[in-house]
Amino acid sequence: MTVVTPTLSAARSRATRFEDSPAAREPFLVKWTVIVVSIAFFVTFLVLPLLAVFAEAMRKGWAAYLTAITQPDALSAIRLTLLAAGIAVPLNVLFGIAAAWAVAKHDFRGKQLLITLIDLPFSVSPVIAGLIYVLVFGAQGWFGPWLYEHDIKIIFAVPGIVLATIFVTVPFVARELIPLMQSQGREEEEAALVLGASGLQTFTRVTLPNIKWGLLYGVILCNARAMGEFGAVSVVSGHIRGQTNTMPLHVEILYNEYNFAAAFAVASLLALLALVTLTIKTMIEWRAASSVVEIEEAA
Amino acid sequence: MQRTKVRRVLPGFGLSMGFTLGYMSLIVLIPLSAVFFKASSLGPEGFWAAATSPRVVASYKLSFGASLLAAAINVVFGLMLAWSLVRYSFPGRRIVDALVDLPFALPTAVAGIALTALYAKNGWLGQYLTQIGIDVAFTPLGVLVALIFEGVPFVVRTVQPVLEDLDLEFEEAAASLGATRVQTFRRVVLPMLAPALLTGFALAFARAVGEYGSVIFIAGNIPMVSEITPLIIITKLEQYDYAGATTVAAVMLVISFILLLIINGLQAWSARSSERAR
Numbered sequence: 001m002t003v004v005t006p007t008l009s010a011a012r013s014r015a016t017r018f019e020d021s022p023a024a025r026e027p028f029l030v031k032w033t034v035i036v037v038s039i040a041f042f043v044t045f046l047v048l049p050l051l052a053v054f055a056e057a058m059r060k061g062w063a064a065y066l067t068a069i070t071q072p073d074a075l076s077a078i079r080l081t082l083l084a085a086g087i088a089v090p091l092n093v094l095f096g097i098a099a100a101w102a103v104a105k106h107d108f109r110g111k112q113l114l115i116t117l118i119d120l121p122f123s124v125s126p127v128i129a130g131l132i133y134v135l136v137f138g139a140q141g142w143f144g145p146w147l148y149e150h151d152i153k154i155i156f157a158v159p160g161i162v163l164a165t166i167f168v169t170v171p172f173v174a175r176e177l178i179p180l181m182q183s184q185g186r187e188e189e190e191a192a193l194v195l196g197a198s199g200l201q202t203f204t205r206v207t208l209p210n211i212k213w214g215l216l217y218g219v220i221l222c223n224a225r226a227m228g229e230f231g232a233v234s235v236v237s238g239h240i241r242g243q244t245n246t247m248p249l250h251v252e253i254l255y256n257e258y259n260f261a262a263a264f265a266v267a268s269l270l271a272l273l274a275l276v277t278l279t280i281k282t283m284i285e286w287r288a289a290s291s292v293v294e295i296e297e298a299a
Numbered sequence: 300m301q302r303t304k305v306r307r308v309l310p311g312f313g314l315s316m317g318f319t320l321g322y323m324s325l326i327v328l329i330p331l332s333a334v335f336f337k338a339s340s341l342g343p344e345g346f347w348a349a350a351t352s353p354r355v356v357a358s359y360k361l362s363f364g365a366s367l368l369a370a371a372i373n374v375v376f377g378l379m380l381a382w383s384l385v386r387y388s389f390p391g392r393r394i395v396d397a398l399v400d401l402p403f404a405l406p407t408a409v410a411g412i413a414l415t416a417l418y419a420k421n422g423w424l425g426q427y428l429t430q431i432g433i434d435v436a437f438t439p440l441g442v443l444v445a446l447i448f449e450g451v452p453f454v455v456r457t458v459q460p461v462l463e464d465l466d467l468e469f470e471e472a473a474a475s476l477g478a479t480r481v482q483t484f485r486r487v488v489l490p491m492l493a494p495a496l497l498t499g500f501a502l503a504f505a506r507a508v509g510e511y512g513s514v515i516f517i518a519g520n521i522p523m524v525s526e527i528t529p530l531i532i533i534t535k536l537e538q539y540d541y542a543g544a545t546t547v548a549a550v551m552l553v554i555s556f557i558l559l560l561i562i563n564g565l566q567a568w569s570a571r572s573s574e575r576a577r
Contacts, residue, residue: 018386021467023474023483030480035389038379045448046401048423049413056416095322102315114319116563121327123555125509126407127529128548131536132330135337140541142333166326190308199310221403228406230512235533248408248512255412255516264416267409274404281404282397 053271056264068254068265076242077250077266080158084233084246085226088165092222093215096173100211101203104181105189115178121170129167130235133160156238161246164232169222176218177211184210217284224277228270331552338549341542349546354522355531359550361439362528366507369446370454370500377454377499378492384455385462399455402448407512414445415517437519442527445513450503457499458492461573465491494569501565505558509551 018024026034057065068074099118103111121129135141137154147154154160188210192202208215230248237244239253247270254263338346349355383389384396402410418425418435428435435441469491473483511529518525526534528551535544 018467019388021471023471024386024467026480031387034379035383035387038376038383039395041376042380042395042399042451044424045444045451046398048417049410049448050398050401050405052413052416052423053409056413095319098315098322099319101311102319105309106312106316108312108316116559117323117328120331120559123505123509123559124331125511125529125532125548125551125555127509127511127532128334128552131532131544131548132333134536135333135541135545136330138541140539163326167330170323170326186309193308193310202309203311224404228404228409230406230408231529234511235536248406251408251412260416263412267406267412270406270409274401274406274409277404278397278400281400282393 050271053264053268056260057268059264060261064261065265065268068262069269071262073242073245074250074262074266077245077247078269080161080245081227081247083158084162084165085223087162088169088226089219089223091166092169093173093219095170096175096177096218097215099174100177100181101207103178104184105186118171118174118178121167126168126229126231127235129232130164133163133167133236137163155236156240157244160236161233161244164236165226165229168229168232169226172222172225173215173218176214176221180211180214181207213284213288217281220277220280224274227273334545334548334552337542337545341546345542346546346549349543350550354526355528355547357523358526358528358531361442361525362508365439365442365446365527366504366510369443369450369507370504372447373450373454373503374496374500377451377503378458378496380451381455381458381462385459400452402450402452407449407510408516410448411445411513411516414441414448414513418444418517436517437521437525439518439525441517441519442514442525445517446507446510449510449513450507453503453506454496454499457502457569458495461492461495461569464573491572494565494572498562498565498569501558501562505555505562508558509555 025031099114102108103115134155137143137147137160139148139155141155154163188206189202192206193199197205227246228248229246230252233246234249234252237246237249239245239249241253245253247266251263251267251270254260254266341349380395380399384392384399415422415436417423418428418441420426420429420434420436422436425436433440435444465488469487470483473487474480478486509529511527511533514527515530518527518530520526520530528547532544532547532551535541535547
C-alpha cells in the first residue's frame with residue numbers, strides 16, 4: 001500500500017537502544033555532523049518558511065492583521081472553506097469506514113486492486129482533479145448542456161469546489177483504517193455476533209472503540225487537506241470574490257494584488273491550522289506509542 | 300494449503316462494498332475516464348501535436364527534471380534526517396520529528412508564498428544568495444526549492460520505520476568480523492535501507508511532478524523557462540483550449556499510473572526485505 005501520508009505507527013524511536021551498542025555507534029564528530037547537516041536542512045526548508053508566514057503577516061502590525069482577516073471577502077472565504085471541509089470530511093469518513101469494513105473484514109478477489117484504486121487520487125495532480133469535473137460538468141462537458149437548461153451551476157460555483165475537495169481527500173480515512181482493521185482481525189466482531197449482537201451493535205460497540213484513534217488520525221489529516229487544497233479548487237472555482245473563493249484562493253488573489261500583508265495574514269490562519277493538525281497528530285502518536293509500551297510491560 | 304469455501308460470517312459486505320464501489324466510481328473513476336474520452340476526440344495526430352508542442356515539451360523537461368533532482372536531494376538529506384531522529388538523541392528531537400510532516404499539513408499556496416518571500420531579493424535568504432549571484436525566486440531554481448519542500452516527509456517517513464525495525468545483530472556481526480563503521484554502513488545498512496529509500500524517492504517524485512500550488516508563486520512562470528506542466532493545463536483551460544489541456548493531462552495521468560504501479564512494486568519489495576531483516 002502506498003505510504004503517501006503519515007500512518008499511525010506504534011512505538012516510536014528508541015534512540016538509546018542504538019546508542020547503547022558500540023557496533024551501531026558513530027564517532028562523536030560523525031554523529032554531530034550528521035545531526036547539524038540534517039537539522040540545517042530541516043530549518044532551511046521547513047522552519048524558515050513557517051516563520052516567514054507569521055513574520056510577513058505581522059509586518060504591518062496587529063491592527064492591519066485583524067482588518068485583513070475580518071474583511072467581508074476574507075470571512076466569506078473562511079465560511080466557504082469550512083463548508084467544503086464540512087461536506088467533504090464526513091462523506092470521506094463514511095467512505096473510509098465502508099471501504100475498510102469491506103476490505104479488512106471480508107475476503108474477495110481483486111482486493112489488492114481495490115486498495116490501489118482507493119489511493120489513486122493521491123497520484124493524480126490536483127490540477128487534473130479539477131479538470132476532470134470541468135470535463136464532466138463544465139459548459140463544454142458531458143452534462144454541460146443539460147445543466148445549463150436546468151439552470152444548475154456546478155463549475156465556477158460551490159458544488160464544483162465541494163466535489164474537487166472530496167476528490168483530493170478520498171483516500172485519507174480509508175488508508176488509515178484499512179491496515180488498522182486488518183491488523184485487528186475479525187475475532188472480536190465474530191464473538192459479538194455469536195453472543196447475539198446485531199451487525200450495527202457489533203460495529204458501534206466493538207469495531208468503533210477499537211478504531212477510534214486511527215479514525216481521528218485520518219479525520220484530522222483529511223480535514224487539513226480539505227481546508228488547504230489549492231490546485232484542484234482553483235480550476236473549478238472561477239475565482240469570484242466573496243462567492244467562490246476558499247481561503248487558499250483568497251490568499252492567492254491578495255498576493256497577486258501585491259497586498260502581501262493581508263495575503264500572509266489569511267495564510268497565517270492556514271499555517272495555524274497546520275500546526276494544530278500536527279499537534280493533534282503527534283498527541284495521537286504518543287498515545288499509541290505509550291499504549292504499546294503498556295501492553296509490552298504487561299506481557 | 301487446502302482451500303475451502305469460507306462462509307462470510309460478518310455482515311454488511313454487500314452494503315459496504317456496494318457503497319465503496321459506487322462512491323469510487325462516481326467521484327473518481329468516471330470523472331477520470333472523461334480525460335481519456337476527451338483526449339481521444341482529437342485523433343492520434345492531433346493528440347501527438349498537442350502533447351509535443353515546444354512549450355509543452357519544455358514544461359515536461361522542467362517538471363520531470365526538477366522533480367527528479369528534488370527527489371534525489373530529499374533522499375540524501377531525508378536519510379540523514381531519519382538517521383538523526385532514529386539513532387541519535389539530541390535536544391528538540393521530538394519537535395523535529397513532529398514538524399517533519401509540515402508539508403502534508405501546510406496548504407501548498409501558503410508554502411508557495413512563504414518560500415517566495417524567503418527567496419525574493421529582499422528576503423531572509425534571498426538577500427544573501429543574490430550577493431553571491433544566485434537567483435532562486437522566479438527561476439527554475441525556485442521550482443526546485445518548492446519541490447524539495449513538498450518532498451521532505453516522503454523519504455523521512457518511509458526510511459524511519461525501516462531504520463527503527465533494523466535489527467542491531469547485523470551491524471554487530473559486521474563489526475565483530477572486523478568491518479569498519481563505514482564499511483558496515485555501506486555494505487550492511489545501506490542495502491537494507493535501499494528499498495525504503497527508493498520507495499521514498501518514487502513517492503517524492505510522483506508528488507513533485509503533479510505539484511502546483513507551492514510552485515507557481517516562486518517559479519515566475521516564464522514560458523519555455525520556468526513553466527511547469529500542471530500550469531500548462533491551467534493556461535490552456537483559461538484559453539478555452541479544452542482538448543489541449545486534456546491531452547497534456549492524459550500524458551501526465553498515464554505517467555502517474557505507471558509511477559503508482561512502480562511504487563506498489565517497490566513497497567512490496569521493501570516489505571519483503573524488512574521481513575527478512577528481522
